[in-house]
Structure formats: C-alpha cells, structure tokens
Amino acid sequence: MYCGDQPCVPYGFIGNPPTKVAVESLGEVRERFLRFFERHGHTRIKRYPVVARWRDDVYLVGASIYDFQPWVTSGAVPPPANPLAISQPSIRLTDVDKVGRSGRHLTGFEMMAHHAFNYPDKFIYWIDETTEYAYEFFTKELGIPPHEITFKESMWEGGGNAGECFEVLVRGLEVATLVFMHYEVKDGKYVELPLKIVDTGYGLERIYWLLKGTPTIYDAVFGPFLAKAREKTGVPEPPKDVMGKASIYFGQMDPEVIALEKAYDLIAEKIGVDPKWFRDVVRPQEALYVLADHSRTVSWMIADGVIPSNSGAGYLARLLIRRTLRNMAIAGIDVPLVELFDMHLKELRADYPEVWDARSLILELVELEEKKYREVLKSAPSAVKKAVEEARRRGKPSLDADDLVALYDSAGLPPEIVAEAAKSLGVEVKVPDDFYSRLAARHVKREKQPERALVEMAKVIDLPRTRELFYEDPYMRSFKAKVLRVLDGRYVVLDQTAFYPEGGGQPADVGVLKYAGGEAKVVDVQRVGHVIVHVVEGQPPPEGAEVVGEVDWERRYGLMKMHTGTHVLIQSIRRVLGPHIWQAGAQKDIPSSRIDVTHYKLPTPEEVAEIERLANGVVQADLPVYAKVMPRNEAEAKYGFILYQGGVVPAREIRVVQIGPDESPYDVQACGGTHLRRTGEIGLIKIQKVERIADGVVRFIFTTGMHALAYVQELERQAAEAAAIAGGSRESLVESVKKLAQRAEEAEKRAKRYAELYAAALAESLKGEPAGRYKLAVVELDDEELAKRLAQTATSRDKDLILVVVGGGRVSIYTGGVDVAPIVKALREVGFRGGGSKTFAQGQYRGDVETLKEAIKKALT
RNA sequence: CGGCCGGUAGUCUAGCGGAAGGAUGCCCGCUUGGCGUGCGGGUGAUCCCGGGUUCAAAUCCCGGCCGGUCCA
Structure with missing residues (x-):
C-alpha cells in the first residue's frame, strides 16, 4: 500500500528542496499564506491565546479549530468572520518524547488554517474549492511542482465530530490536512450535522522545513537561535549528513523511539558509524533541539498567562522546563537556562512581540523553575x-x-x-x-462523575424560559409570580423570579414563597436548562397559584458586595502584582469570600497592603457599575480574553460587567452575577489572609461591608483581651508580649536548673538496699521528667543500681546496665502490666511497694 | 481534582512501639601574632496538629494542616 508518509517513504527533500521559490523566514511563509487566502475572499483573524480559557475540557489550544469550539462549531455563536484565515500557535504534548529526536516533532507549532462554516441557509464553500485552494497555494504561491503533491483521502474523527479528509503530502512529509467536518458521532454512528465546517491545518514549520531542506525541522525553524546556542554551550555543529540520515531513520522507527538505546545502535549501524561516537554526537544535538522547541512553547504559555505549577496547565509548562533541563544535563550542557531563554526571546521578538513584552516575567519564572529543579535533583x-x-x-x-x-x-x-x-x-x-x-x-x-442534575431536564423542557428579574433589577427583593410546575413536592418553577440561582461562584439566594394558604422556605435555587428551579422546604404552593417571593435581602445584598468587591479586588491585585494575574477560581460567601489567582510567590505584607489601598480607593471613588449584554465576538474584540476571568461563559451573548465609566473603565469582566450600582456601596474591602494553595496559585480570603467591620472589630477585641492578659495596655501590646515571652523562657531555664540540682541531690541521698549482687532503690516521684534526670545521674554513677520510680499508679525501672527482662517477668506475676527492653521498663502497677520490692529481690537472687 | 512520598534543634538527617541520636550552625574556653584550622565544653526539639489503639506512640491506625512529586 502506498501511503506517502513516514514511515513508508523516506523524506526526499533533505538537502534538496522541491521548489525554487526562496523564502527568508518563517514569518514570510505565514504572511504568504494569509495574503493568499485574503486574496481569495478570506478575512484574516488575530491569533487566539494558547491557553483555552473559553473551554473547560482542555488546557491548551491544540489546533486552530479549538478557537471555535464549542460555541461556533455547535452553531450557537456565529464565527468572527466567514470564511476566515488564521495562523494559530498550537501546543501538543502527545509526542513530547519524540521531540528533538524524530527530526520533525514539535510541542509548539503554528497551525495555519482557512475555515468556512456552511449553514443550511448560507453556503460558503466545500470540498472542491478547499482542495483547489490547497493545490494553488502549494504550486503557485510556493512553487512546488504539481507532480510532487499527493492528496491522500482518509477519515477524520475527533472531539465527537467526524468527516472525510485529505492529507497533503510532499516528498514524504505531511504538510497539510483538509478536514470536512459534517458528522456527529453518536453511539458509534455518524449523524449528519446541519453545520458543515471546512477545517484545514497547514503546518507552518513543516512547510518552512520543506522549503529549506535542512536535516531537521529544528535547523530550519530555530536556525539562528541554534547557531547562537551552539556558541554559548560549546556544542559543535554536527556533520550534516549524519543528522539528516539520523532523523530520516528516527522518523521511520517512531513506535520504538522510546527504546532509545536500541534505536541509537540500530541507526548507527544503518548509517555505518560507530555507535558510541554516534551517541556522543547526537545526544547534545537532541538537547539543543529540545531546548529550542520547548523554550518557545514555554514562552508562549507564560506570555498567555500560564504560571508553572504542580497542577493544571501550569504543570505542563513545568514539565517542558524540566524536560529541557534533564536533556541538557544528560548531554553535559551546563549553562543557566535563563541565559538560553533570553537568547531565544531575542530571536522570537519579531514574530511574537507579545511574547517579548512578557520577557522579564518569563525569565524570572524560568530562573525560579531551574532553581526548584536543582533542589529536586539535589x-x-x-x-x-x-x-x-x-x-x-x-x-x-x-x-x-x-x-x-x-x-x-x-x-x-x-x-x-x-x-x-x-x-x-x-x-x-x-x-x-x-x-x-x-x-x-x-x-x-478514573471515570469522571457526571454532575447530577437537580431535576431531570425532560421534566421541564416544555416550560417557557424563566424571566430573570434579578438581572432586570438586581435590587428587587420581592416579586409576584405564577407557579408553573411543582416536582416531587419540593421543586418549584415560576414564570419569573428574583431569586438568583447558583452560578459564577455566587451562591443561590434563599428566602420565602408566600401564597394564599401558606408559605414555603426557599433553601436553594438552581438552573436546569432554560428554567430556574426553587428548592423549597415546607408545604409548596399549588401549580397555577400566585405567589409572592421574598429574597433574604441582608444575605443577598451582602453577596452583591462580595461579588462587586471581587471584581474590584482582582483588578487591584493585577495592577499591583502584574499582568500575569488571572483568576484561577473564586467563591463568594458570607461572611468571607475567596479568590484564587495565578502568581508564583506569596505576596508580601506590603503588597497586600498596597492591594487593599488600591481596592478601597476604588470603593471610595464610588465608581458606577454597568452590566451590558453583548454579542460574544464583539465583546472579545473589544476587551480581549481578559474578559474570561470567571471561567467559561456558555452563551452566544455574554453579559459584561464594567466598573467605572466608559472612557476609563477600572475593570471589565464577563459575569453572570448580581452587582451593585456603585462601588461605594461595598463600604470596605479587607483582605483577611493570603495563602499558597498550590505552586503558582495564591488564594486571597477577604470580606466586605459590615462583615469587614465585624472582622476588624473582632481583631480589636482580641488585641484588647491579649493586652489585658499580658498586663499592659493595647498600645503596648507588642512590648508586653515580648516581655512575657522572655520571662517564660527565663522561668523555664530556671526550672530546669532546679530540676537538675534536685535530681543530683536525690541521687546523692539514694539509699540502695542489697538485692542479690545488685543494689535496689525505690523512690516515689510523680514527675517523669525529673525521674529521667534522676535515673541518668544515679545509674551512670552506679552501674549496679536498679532504680524504681513509683508514682501515679505507674512504675518505671531504670538500670545502669542490668538486663531488665527477668525483673519484668517477675513483676508481671504480682500485677505489673507493662514491659520494656534492655535497661528500661515501664508499666502500670497498683499494688503496694513492699510486694514490688520483694518480687524484684527474688528475681535477682 | 486525585494518586504517591514526606513533616524530628536555625538548617540537614538517623531512629519507625520501650530513657529522642548524629552532622552543621551558634556560644565559651584552649590552639594561632591575627584569620582559617584543630581540640575540649556548652547551647539548642510541644518529634506538624487533633483523635484512636496500647501498660507504653516520634514510631501503628483514622482525620486535618503544610510541603514535595507525578498524572489529568
């Protein structure tokens, strides 16, 4: 079977590119691609971040289509343009073990793509045009002879979708994949979708490699960096033919690549060189290739807001940094990683200016990670x-x-x-x-437990969407409504409600539903599909009844202060600690709320104080707070992805909450919560605690309004109480506590000295009576510390002494060398419960001392 | 989110059911012209917290907190 790809066909372009068209840089290929599709009616779209904040199923963007999943691909949201062209930096770690070795694998690459979204009422283009574009791009734009191009038909499946596809190959290298997504995979069967999507992917780096014909993809993409890195690390340029051949063979033995040692021997044999020499040459090259690839990927990640961590997306960044360090160590390269990163960032500046902007952060984090890894290796x-x-x-x-x-x-x-x-x-x-x-x-x-719905969706699917009064007027505390349905005697659906359902980190409202003939407590409120379900306790109202809902306003108003306060606080944190700060989770609650943010060290008390000052400045400025509903694409274009602090927002239209006036907003976030009209209502924002909940994640626990006042008052009360106990005034609290601690220390020292003296005196006056060839002394003492001291001095002075300490229903036997085992055995017979070993025994004994003595004497004779 | 490993003087570490040991640091002597060094002496630990089992827990069991690590 002809497959046209590795491992069937060896690369035919190395040292012999298939075109005369000269390209100078990666950027030029990208630009040619985007211009080509612009000329053919496509709109160029700015790249998305590599961190997929708009999704909750993946951490990183692995292909251009990720940008449009799931809202656009499901048909819920229109694409930002149609058709469109993009070059999307993408990260895939599935082949991370092959990077640097196979000659063609990368963890980070740019997927150039053109996408067309065909709706039933709006057709753009399909298979014919797509293949024509590809053909024309490769032949006319890049000058590759037509006979060099192979289109291989296949079936593509992924992410619950499927469709036919063409793989485009040139001389053994897959340079593009054209996917025609139009099935949904349901129970193993293909179901035709109304939305048909042209999903293409052109590997920018691979195409550039093809045009350059260098031994490996790394030499093409990272050429200038590799040259400088070689100079810095002292790794020599490898013999060209060796690396070229090696990567061909490595490429062919992909599946066995893990069994590295064997692979080296095999390849050395195939090329006809000494295996040991081959290894010594190749290993450092691989390390440089890994360095080049990983450092670019990590830089992309950090620039887009990833902080290396021991969990989450941050772990993936750490993994790459550690892999780089490990490879360098194995190859014997001993140059600080920061310096190599800095070198690479200078090369990346032109292509990725936003990465350059994050330079100081990237270098700081890389240095920190290198230090941490050294600790591990130590x-x-x-x-x-x-x-x-x-x-x-x-x-x-x-x-x-x-x-x-x-x-x-x-x-x-x-x-x-x-x-x-x-x-x-x-x-x-x-x-x-x-x-x-x-x-x-x-x-x-482990299997992911699907979240259990409160009420089965099917039972409310026929009801109309619940009118959300809490959005129309967040200050509404009571309202009239009609009962549409009651399920299981405790789930009530109304036609409209001011009760806020749990969501966006804000807990559900509580309150009561009053109706003719009774009332029911609302204890929880949840969204189920398009309706809002009130969970009630007590007699629920009958279906069709008119009810008056009353929200527990004190609690809800408190939560609104917490929620608006959260927005003010996170923006203040960002302004104080830096633009790498992203929300990593939040929970509003009474009396305290928390926000987790991405940050790599615990903020200092000074930074915390600065954040509080800034946040309370915003409170005092009494800025207006607006919520407006906007189309998703418009909001993203206007504010960027910084909107998605609170996580995924599953809708075509998103609600944007803005603090401050339009001309200079303090903060803008996509948010579904209930907010105050003005920041002044927050009253006070007080940070109570900052803690590191994981590497790279810092938790702020804070409170607002009257709860903040109560907190401060409690601190004051505690200070007053402590001062009273310490015997000073509140103003001199620190001084009096210091004195107290000092006195306690002195008292302890004195007590210890006295105990020593007392133990010595006791030892002096010990009266031992003969017991066999030993001496037996019995002391009544209910202080284990003192007993130990006494035993130490007494038994070291007299090796034949057997000291018995009786007190508090317990007996301890200390000897200066005599084996305690026979004594213990004898004592057990008179009611001693315990044991010991060598020169010490201890246990419970409730009988009289004389019996004890007799038993010991008897055991020793 | 979870699995695994760990938490013992300021720091590192041994012990893993029977009287908490060592290294390093610190203080004091002596050695040296002085520093280093060497020697002697001393100092320093609620054995992470809470509960349980046991005559007896740093040690075994359960829960929590903190750290490390690996994987999503």
Whole structure:
C-alpha cells in the first residue's frame, strides 16, 4: 500500500528542496499564506491565546479549530468572520518524547488554517474549492511542482465530530490536512450535522522545513537561535549528513523511539558509524533541539498567562522546563537556562512581540523553575541511597523497574539520574525500555462523575424560559409570580423570579414563597436548562397559584458586595502584582469570600497592603457599575480574553460587567452575577489572609461591608483581651508580649536548673538496699521528667543500681546496665502490666511497694 | 481534582512501639601574632496538629494542616 508518509517513504527533500521559490523566514511563509487566502475572499483573524480559557475540557489550544469550539462549531455563536484565515500557535504534548529526536516533532507549532462554516441557509464553500485552494497555494504561491503533491483521502474523527479528509503530502512529509467536518458521532454512528465546517491545518514549520531542506525541522525553524546556542554551550555543529540520515531513520522507527538505546545502535549501524561516537554526537544535538522547541512553547504559555505549577496547565509548562533541563544535563550542557531563554526571546521578538513584552516575567519564572529543579535533583543521592538500602533489605541486589517508577512518581527523579546516583554507590541500575508505559499504568484513569442534575431536564423542557428579574433589577427583593410546575413536592418553577440561582461562584439566594394558604422556605435555587428551579422546604404552593417571593435581602445584598468587591479586588491585585494575574477560581460567601489567582510567590505584607489601598480607593471613588449584554465576538474584540476571568461563559451573548465609566473603565469582566450600582456601596474591602494553595496559585480570603467591620472589630477585641492578659495596655501590646515571652523562657531555664540540682541531690541521698549482687532503690516521684534526670545521674554513677520510680499508679525501672527482662517477668506475676527492653521498663502497677520490692529481690537472687 | 512520598534543634538527617541520636550552625574556653584550622565544653526539639489503639506512640491506625512529586 502506498501511503506517502513516514514511515513508508523516506523524506526526499533533505538537502534538496522541491521548489525554487526562496523564502527568508518563517514569518514570510505565514504572511504568504494569509495574503493568499485574503486574496481569495478570506478575512484574516488575530491569533487566539494558547491557553483555552473559553473551554473547560482542555488546557491548551491544540489546533486552530479549538478557537471555535464549542460555541461556533455547535452553531450557537456565529464565527468572527466567514470564511476566515488564521495562523494559530498550537501546543501538543502527545509526542513530547519524540521531540528533538524524530527530526520533525514539535510541542509548539503554528497551525495555519482557512475555515468556512456552511449553514443550511448560507453556503460558503466545500470540498472542491478547499482542495483547489490547497493545490494553488502549494504550486503557485510556493512553487512546488504539481507532480510532487499527493492528496491522500482518509477519515477524520475527533472531539465527537467526524468527516472525510485529505492529507497533503510532499516528498514524504505531511504538510497539510483538509478536514470536512459534517458528522456527529453518536453511539458509534455518524449523524449528519446541519453545520458543515471546512477545517484545514497547514503546518507552518513543516512547510518552512520543506522549503529549506535542512536535516531537521529544528535547523530550519530555530536556525539562528541554534547557531547562537551552539556558541554559548560549546556544542559543535554536527556533520550534516549524519543528522539528516539520523532523523530520516528516527522518523521511520517512531513506535520504538522510546527504546532509545536500541534505536541509537540500530541507526548507527544503518548509517555505518560507530555507535558510541554516534551517541556522543547526537545526544547534545537532541538537547539543543529540545531546548529550542520547548523554550518557545514555554514562552508562549507564560506570555498567555500560564504560571508553572504542580497542577493544571501550569504543570505542563513545568514539565517542558524540566524536560529541557534533564536533556541538557544528560548531554553535559551546563549553562543557566535563563541565559538560553533570553537568547531565544531575542530571536522570537519579531514574530511574537507579545511574547517579548512578557520577557522579564518569563525569565524570572524560568530562573525560579531551574532553581526548584536543582533542589529536586539535589535530593537524588540520599533518596537513591535510601531506596537501594530498602531494596537490599528485601533481598534485591539493585533497584528494579518498580523502584524506578516509584522514585520518579514520588520524588520526581528521572531514571537516568537515579542510575547515575546509584552508580556512585556502586550499584548498577538498568533502565527498562518500557519505563514510561509502566509509569502510565500507575496512573489509571478514573471515570469522571457526571454532575447530577437537580431535576431531570425532560421534566421541564416544555416550560417557557424563566424571566430573570434579578438581572432586570438586581435590587428587587420581592416579586409576584405564577407557579408553573411543582416536582416531587419540593421543586418549584415560576414564570419569573428574583431569586438568583447558583452560578459564577455566587451562591443561590434563599428566602420565602408566600401564597394564599401558606408559605414555603426557599433553601436553594438552581438552573436546569432554560428554567430556574426553587428548592423549597415546607408545604409548596399549588401549580397555577400566585405567589409572592421574598429574597433574604441582608444575605443577598451582602453577596452583591462580595461579588462587586471581587471584581474590584482582582483588578487591584493585577495592577499591583502584574499582568500575569488571572483568576484561577473564586467563591463568594458570607461572611468571607475567596479568590484564587495565578502568581508564583506569596505576596508580601506590603503588597497586600498596597492591594487593599488600591481596592478601597476604588470603593471610595464610588465608581458606577454597568452590566451590558453583548454579542460574544464583539465583546472579545473589544476587551480581549481578559474578559474570561470567571471561567467559561456558555452563551452566544455574554453579559459584561464594567466598573467605572466608559472612557476609563477600572475593570471589565464577563459575569453572570448580581452587582451593585456603585462601588461605594461595598463600604470596605479587607483582605483577611493570603495563602499558597498550590505552586503558582495564591488564594486571597477577604470580606466586605459590615462583615469587614465585624472582622476588624473582632481583631480589636482580641488585641484588647491579649493586652489585658499580658498586663499592659493595647498600645503596648507588642512590648508586653515580648516581655512575657522572655520571662517564660527565663522561668523555664530556671526550672530546669532546679530540676537538675534536685535530681543530683536525690541521687546523692539514694539509699540502695542489697538485692542479690545488685543494689535496689525505690523512690516515689510523680514527675517523669525529673525521674529521667534522676535515673541518668544515679545509674551512670552506679552501674549496679536498679532504680524504681513509683508514682501515679505507674512504675518505671531504670538500670545502669542490668538486663531488665527477668525483673519484668517477675513483676508481671504480682500485677505489673507493662514491659520494656534492655535497661528500661515501664508499666502500670497498683499494688503496694513492699510486694514490688520483694518480687524484684527474688528475681535477682 | 486525585494518586504517591514526606513533616524530628536555625538548617540537614538517623531512629519507625520501650530513657529522642548524629552532622552543621551558634556560644565559651584552649590552639594561632591575627584569620582559617584543630581540640575540649556548652547551647539548642510541644518529634506538624487533633483523635484512636496500647501498660507504653516520634514510631501503628483514622482525620486535618503544610510541603514535595507525578498524572489529568
């Protein structure tokens, strides 16, 4: 079968590009592509961030179509333009192990694309035009001879959708995929969709590589950076033919790439060079390639708001940084990563100016991550030593695969590092080829529990949309409404309501529903599809009844202060700590609320104070707060993705909450919550606590309004109480506490000194009676500390002494060397319950002292 | 969100059911012309918190807090 791709066909363009058209840079190819499609009626769209904040199913954008999922692809929202062309930076970590090795894999790439969205009433174009565009672009724009281009038909499936597709290949390299998405996959069957989408993807880097014909894609894309990095690290330029051939063969043995050592030998053999020489040449090259690829991807991520972390999207950034460091370490490259990043950022400046803007943040975070990783690696020798000893205890000569997996999983130590540390302990460790699949087996996927709906959607599907009075007037505290349906005697649906349903981090309102003949407490309110369901306690109103709803206003007004306060606070945090601050979660509550933000260190008390000052300045300025509903595309175009602080907003129209006047707004966010009219109503914003909840995420716990006052009053009360206890005034609280602590310390020291003196005196006056060839002394003392001291002095002075301390129903036996075991045995017979070992025993004894003495004497004779 | 590992003097670390040990740091002597060094002495720990099991818990069990790490 002819497939035209790796591994069937070796690349035919290396050292021999298929065109005479000369391109100078990656940017030129991008520009040619976008201009070409602009000439053919497409609108150019600005790239989206690589962090998919508008989605809750993925962290990163992996293809241009991600930009339009799910709202556009489901038909809910119109595309920003139609047809459109874009070059979308995308990140895929699925092939991360092959990067630097296969010669063609990248974690970050630009997917150039043209998309057409065909609606039943508006047809743009379909298969014929799409293939023609592709053909013309490659032949006319890039000058590739027609016979060099292969279109391979196939079926594409992904994300619940499917459709036919063409893979476009040139000399063994897949340069584009043209997908015609028009099925939904339902229960394994294809269901025709009303919306038919042309989804194309042209690999910018691959096309550039093809045109350049360099040994690897990295040489083409990162050429200038690699040259400088070689100079800096002292890694020499590799022999051209070796790298070219190596990447061809590596490309062909993709599936086995993990079994690296074997792959090296095989390829060296194929090329006809010495395996050891080959390894020494290739390893540092691979490290540089990984560095080049990963540093660009990480820079994109950080510039778009990712902070390296131990969880979430941040972990992916950390993973790439650590992989880079590990590869450099293995290749023996010892240059600070920051310097190499900085070098690369200078090269990236022209193509990605927004990444350049984040330069200082990127460098700071990379430096921090490098430091943290060094700490991890520093733990290697002792962790490995411990593991080796543990293995030996269980009779194993060395570490096995399970031990290596455990070390990686719990301590973050990669097997190569472990092997190296073990070697210096004189232990040979073999790294198994299937290491990474063993690791994967340890992380068996858990099933995601689908959220249980309050009421089945089917039971309310026929009802009209509930009118949302809380949006029309957030200050409405009571309203009249008609009962449309009552389910299970406790779920009430009204035609309209002022009760806010839980959402956007704001909890549901509570209150009462009053009706002729009774009233019911509203304890929870939830959205179910397009209606709002009130969960009631007590006798629910009958269907069809007129009710008066009364919202618990004190609580709700408090929540509104919290919610508007949240917006003021997050913007203030951003202004103080920097533009990398994004909301990572929030919960409004009474009496305290919290916001989690992306930040890489705990803010200092000064920064917190500055944030409070700024936020309360906004409160005092009494700025107006507006909520307006706007089409999604318009809002995104006007404000950018900073809108999505609170997470996914699942609608075609989004509600935008703006604080401050139009000409100079303080903050703008997409938000579905209830807000105040003016910031002055917040009264006071007080941060109560900041804590690090994960690497890269800081939690602010704060309060507003009267709750803030109550908090401050409580602090004041505590200070007054503490001052009273410390015996000073509130003004001198710190001084009196200091004195108190000092006095306590002195008192402890004195007590200890006296205890020593007392123990010495006791030891002096101990009267031992003979017991066999030993001496026995019994002391009544109900202080274990003192007893220990006494025993220490007495038994070290007289090795034949057996000291028995009786007190509080307990008996302790101390000896200066005499084995305590026979004594314990004898004592058990007279009611002693306890035990010990060597020179000490302890236990419970309730009998009289004479019996005890006799028993011990008897045991010793 | 979750799995795994860990939390013992200021710092690092041993002990993993029976009287909390070492290294480093700090203080005081001696050594030296002085610094380093060396030697001797001293100082420093609610064994993360709470509950349980036990005659006895740093140690075993449960819960929490904090840190590390891996995976989504």
